Amino acid sequence: MSNNQKRFILPEEEIPRYWYNIQADMVNKPLPPLNPATREPLKAEDLFPIFAKELCRQEMNQTDAWIEIPDEVRDMYKYYRSTPLVRAFGLEKALGTPAHIYFKNESVSPMGSHKLNSAIPQAYYCKQEGVTNVTTETGAGQWGASLAYAARLFGLEAAVYQVKISYEQKPYRRSIMQTFGAQVTPSPSMSTRAGKDILTVHPNYQGSLGTAISEAIELATTTPNCKYTLGSVLNHVALHQTVIGQEAEKQMAMAGEYPDMVIACFGGGSNFGGIAFPFMRHNILEGKQTRFIAAEPASCPKLTRGKFLYDFGDEAGYTPLLPMFTLGHNFAPANIHAGGLRYHGAGVIVSQLLKDKMMEAVDIQQLESFEAGVLFARAEGIIPAPESCHAIAATIREANRCKERGEEKVILFNLSGHGLIDMASYDKFLAGDLQNYELTDADIQRNLDALK
Amino acid sequence: MSNNQKRFILPEEEIPRYWYNIQADMVNKPLPPLNPATREPLKAEDLFPIFAKELCRQEMNQTDAWIEIPDEVRDMYKYYRSTPLVRAFGLEKALGTPAHIYFKNESVSPMGSHKLNSAIPQAYYCKQEGVTNVTTETGAGQWGASLAYAARLFGLEAAVYQVKISYEQKPYRRSIMQTFGAQVTPSPSMSTRAGKDILTVHPNYQGSLGTAISEAIELATTTPNCKYTLGSVLNHVALHQTVIGQEAEKQMAMAGEYPDMVIACFGGGSNFGGIAFPFMRHNILEGKQTRFIAAEPASCPKLTRGKFLYDFGDEAGYTPLLPMFTLGHNFAPANIHAGGLRYHGAGVIVSQLLKDKMMEAVDIQQLESFEAGVLFARAEGIIPAPESCHAIAATIREANRCKERGEEKVILFNLSGHGLIDMASYDKFLAGDLQNYELTDADIQRNLDALK
Numbered sequence: 001m002s003n004n005q006k007r008f009i010l011p012e013e014e015i016p017r018y019w020y021n022i023q024a025d026m027v028n029k030p031l032p033p034l035n036p037a038t039r040e041p042l043k044a045e046d047l048f049p050i051f052a053k054e055l056c057r058q059e060m061n062q063t064d065a066w067i068e069i070p071d072e073v074r075d076m077y078k079y080y081r082s083t084p085l086v087r088a089f090g091l092e093k094a095l096g097t098p099a100h101i102y103f104k105n106e107s108v109s110p111m112g113s114h115k116l117n118s119a120i121p122q123a124y125y126c127k128q129e130g131v132t133n134v135t136t137e138t139g140a141g142q143w144g145a146s147l148a149y150a151a152r153l154f155g156l157e158a159a160v161y162q163v164k165i166s167y168e169q170k171p172y173r174r175s176i177m178q179t180f181g182a183q184v185t186p187s188p189s190m191s192t193r194a195g196k197d198i199l200t201v202h203p204n205y206q207g208s209l210g211t212a213i214s215e216a217i218e219l220a221t222t223t224p225n226c227k228y229t230l231g232s233v234l235n236h237v238a239l240h241q242t243v244i245g246q247e248a249e250k251q252m253a254m255a256g257e258y259p260d261m262v263i264a265c266f267g268g269g270s271n272f273g274g275i276a277f278p279f280m281r282h283n284i285l286e287g288k289q290t291r292f293i294a295a296e297p298a299s300c301p302k303l304t305r306g307k308f309l310y311d312f313g314d315e316a317g318y319t320p321l322l323p324m325f326t327l328g329h330n331f332a333p334a335n336i337h338a339g340g341l342r343y344h345g346a347g348v349i350v351s352q353l354l355k356d357k358m359m360e361a362v363d364i365q366q367l368e369s370f371e372a373g374v375l376f377a378r379a380e381g382i383i384p385a386p387e388s389c390h391a392i393a394a395t396i397r398e399a400n401r402c403k404e405r406g407e408e409k410v411i412l413f414n415l416s417g418h419g420l421i422d423m424a425s426y427d428k429f430l431a432g433d434l435q436n437y438e439l440t441d442a443d444i445q446r447n448l449d450a451l452k
Numbered sequence: 453m454s455n456n457q458k459r460f461i462l463p464e465e466e467i468p469r470y471w472y473n474i475q476a477d478m479v480n481k482p483l484p485p486l487n488p489a490t491r492e493p494l495k496a497e498d499l500f501p502i503f504a505k506e507l508c509r510q511e512m513n514q515t516d517a518w519i520e521i522p523d524e525v526r527d528m529y530k531y532y533r534s535t536p537l538v539r540a541f542g543l544e545k546a547l548g549t550p551a552h553i554y555f556k557n558e559s560v561s562p563m564g565s566h567k568l569n570s571a572i573p574q575a576y577y578c579k580q581e582g583v584t585n586v587t588t589e590t591g592a593g594q595w596g597a598s599l600a601y602a603a604r605l606f607g608l609e610a611a612v613y614q615v616k617i618s619y620e621q622k623p624y625r626r627s628i629m630q631t632f633g634a635q636v637t638p639s640p641s642m643s644t645r646a647g648k649d650i651l652t653v654h655p656n657y658q659g660s661l662g663t664a665i666s667e668a669i670e671l672a673t674t675t676p677n678c679k680y681t682l683g684s685v686l687n688h689v690a691l692h693q694t695v696i697g698q699e700a701e702k703q704m705a706m707a708g709e710y711p712d713m714v715i716a717c718f719g720g721g722s723n724f725g726g727i728a729f730p731f732m733r734h735n736i737l738e739g740k741q742t743r744f745i746a747a748e749p750a751s752c753p754k755l756t757r758g759k760f761l762y763d764f765g766d767e768a769g770y771t772p773l774l775p776m777f778t779l780g781h782n783f784a785p786a787n788i789h790a791g792g793l794r795y796h797g798a799g800v801i802v803s804q805l806l807k808d809k810m811m812e813a814v815d816i817q818q819l820e821s822f823e824a825g826v827l828f829a830r831a832e833g834i835i836p837a838p839e840s841c842h843a844i845a846a847t848i849r850e851a852n853r854c855k856e857r858g859e860e861k862v863i864l865f866n867l868s869g870h871g872l873i874d875m876a877s878y879d880k881f882l883a884g885d886l887q888n889y890e891l892t893d894a895d896i897q898r899n900l901d902a903l904k
Contacts, residue, residue, distance in 0.1 A: 006530055009461060078458055079833065108560055110833040112872065149833050172875035179829055227630050377631055381562040383600050420564065420872050422626035426631050
């Protein structure tokens with residue numbers, strides 16, 4: 001059953017009132033984070049020095065499946081939510097596939113990506129708890145721009161460490177953060193011990209999310225009344241992003257369909273978890289058989305080629321030890337343009353789900369991702385973020401498989417953001433100046449062996 | 453009467469089925485365009501060599517108030533319309549004004565501006581009439597990007613002449629056009645007689661919309677099966693844009709309000725006419741007293757300081773003579789960042805309405821426009837296009853007047869586009885590197901005297 005309607009939008013009263021906490025429903029709960037010194041399991045209070053308290057509680061909550069969205073946060077969501085669910089008729093036609101392809105268009109947020117969904121509650125809880133300054137890291141700048149705006153909204157000062165390669169590749173995102181009044185520093189910088197340490201050893205290091213996280217945490221823990229915020233990886237970030245999947249559920253019902261596959265690109269797991277978890281709930285509780293596919297870059301393949309073990313979330317080792325698929329916290333990813341996917345590890349919920357075969361992962365090379373992005377742009381009129389191109393590439397692979405087999409499957413993917421700020425990378429792609437990056441097993445093993 | 457709702461969205465079936473042709477309702481109709489050689493009034497057929505036939509008919513139609521939107525076009529509108537009407541609570545608070553400020557958010561179109569509203573029907577009619585190639589000009593690139601996408605949608609080849617200063621200031625917009633497969637040439641170029649002529653006299657000329665129009669028309673009229681398309685100025689372009697005002701009418705009713713003022717930035721008049729004409733209809737037919745305010749750049753002030761006379765629409769004199777407020781078709785505007793407003797003339801409908809005092813115009817300096825844009829961005833989370841900043845600046849002036857007088861007026865402005873591709877200009881503004889441009893009466897008169 002389906003119809004010819006292209007876009008599905010929810011009335012304002014249908015915007016979710018609760019975030020969905022999949023931890024409560026998981027058969028195998030994620031293992032606890034560990035104190036690196038004692039290797040004792042952490043409690044929520046142990047994270048209070050770094051994050052707003054309520055976010056720490058959400059992080060460790062394995063019992064409540066539904067967590068109420070504060071009215072002030074929901075009011076802010078209304079500025080851009082619900083985001084449209086779109087039937088990608090143009091892409092279906094371009095591929096000649098019998099599959100029905102839908103995408104959730106998170107690019108319509110004023111910051112151009114899904115990141116605002118978590119930036120708003122994080123800034124809100126900080127404000128509620130009397131925090132005056134927030135710090136964070138950002139790769140491509142989508143998270144940094146969202147936090148800069150959310151901080152401004154609640155009257156907080158924001159300091160952002162932006163991965164140096166992205167700071168240089170994507171100057172417009174820096175300008176956006178500065179327009180909102182945030183202080184932006186390229187990472188690694190000489191302003192922190194973590195930054196100095198790595199620059200001393202690798203003077204030309206172009207940065208990674210792991211390093212930028214270290215710098216931001218260091219600033220937060222050494223500044224009075226300042227908290228750190230993170231744009232992905234952590235449980236509470238994926239929790240906030242579940243507004244995406246909850247809306248998509250209702251919108252798919254409006255379209256009279258239910259997804260056979262749910263696909264999202266994968267950096268730390270927040271946009272993937274955001275769209276996948278509300279649907280995965282039905283797999284867990286009702287035995288639905290939807291496939292969930294995380295699309296990661298071939299040059300940073302923690303899910304497809306990493307190891308499941310306890311590792312640090314940042315380069316300098318300031319975070320607790322997290323049980324996750326990782327390439328090792330010192331892994332230096334290639335300089336692909338999907339800056340938001342250049343992270344060595346995966347969130348602990350997703351790591352457990354992958355271990356339990358509740359989901360799958362595929363890796364996508366840079367050229368395949370941009371080919372998919374250009375095809376999508378020409379078919380649907382929206383230029384996707386380089387990160388989102390990975391989800392599109394994985395979708396195209398599945399849609400082509402449907403074509404080969406004559407199967408009319410329903411595919412839903414998350415368009416996590418638009419690429420209007422990333423046109424320099426499209427320029428390079430169209431000019432033939434982008435490349436793939438090969439990673440040998442030995443490269444990966446060498447890095448994992450270096451873990452203490 | 454009002455409420456606390458922030459965004460108003462129409463159900464899909466409420467998207468307009470007709471464009472509103474204000475010419476039919478105008479008491480004083482616009483004067484006819486003239487053949488430059490004979491000075492005889494033109495008929496629609498005289499324009500057939502340049503434009504698709506149906507567009508020529510729409511251009512000259514002074515009798516039908518409602519022109520049906522083809523189903524194929526309306527289907528494409530559904531991909532992004534209705535656009536939200538937003539109550540700017542954040543801006544109201546920042547200004548401390550009792551005014552109720554609303555904006556129509558045309559920036560949510562996939563191309564980031566209102567321009568797609570006319571690009572789609574223009575490409576559609578070309579396709580219907582067997583055209584295979586379209587040409588156009590673009591300033592900042594919003595129109596060019598929209599036409600490039602619309603051409604791709606209907607399987608047409610697109611060639612775009614982009615004003616050289618914008619081609620250099622805004623490389624991302626060129627990349628967007630190229631991603632959609634359009635051929636983009638900086639104007640003036642050596643590829644046309646019009647371009648060569650001006651480059652011979654002014655080798656470093658940074659271009660203007662008037663020159664780019666000449667080049668695009670020349671290419672269209674010397675290429676088989678090729679038509680020219682224009683992104684503003686002409687009656688049929690403003691006609692297509694009336695979907696904006698028609699939606700806003702219904703959405704203002706949802707909010708329980710009616711505007712005392714309608715404000716838009718002004719380049720050639722399409723976004724202004726688009727939002728204003730459906731409301732102006734009620735002034736004409738029912739005696740409503742809404743004020744309509746066009747905000748133009750102080751460096752290109754055709755409405756506030758130009759003369760009403762017959763002039764060419766382009767620099768080289770390829771167009772018919774149009775009865776309009778103009779600074780003279782050889783006027784070389786200063787290199788402001790609002791590239792879409794750098795045009796010497798005003799559409800003939802708007803020119804007649806201004807002459808008849810049915811509307812007003814104000815001029816805004818570059819620094820005031822960016823101050824307004826940054827204030828708006830920080831209050832509402834959306835970074836406005838430099839063009840739209842002019843509408844915001846005019847809105848802020850009026851909202852401050854309401855504050856001085858304690859008047860709770862209702863102001864509606866059109867947010868014609870976002871500024872995510874224009875961050876380089878925000879960078880310069882924040883760094884103090886932008887300037888105002890003063891224009892003396894003698895400068896203006898000298899140029900008008902040069903008209904034959």
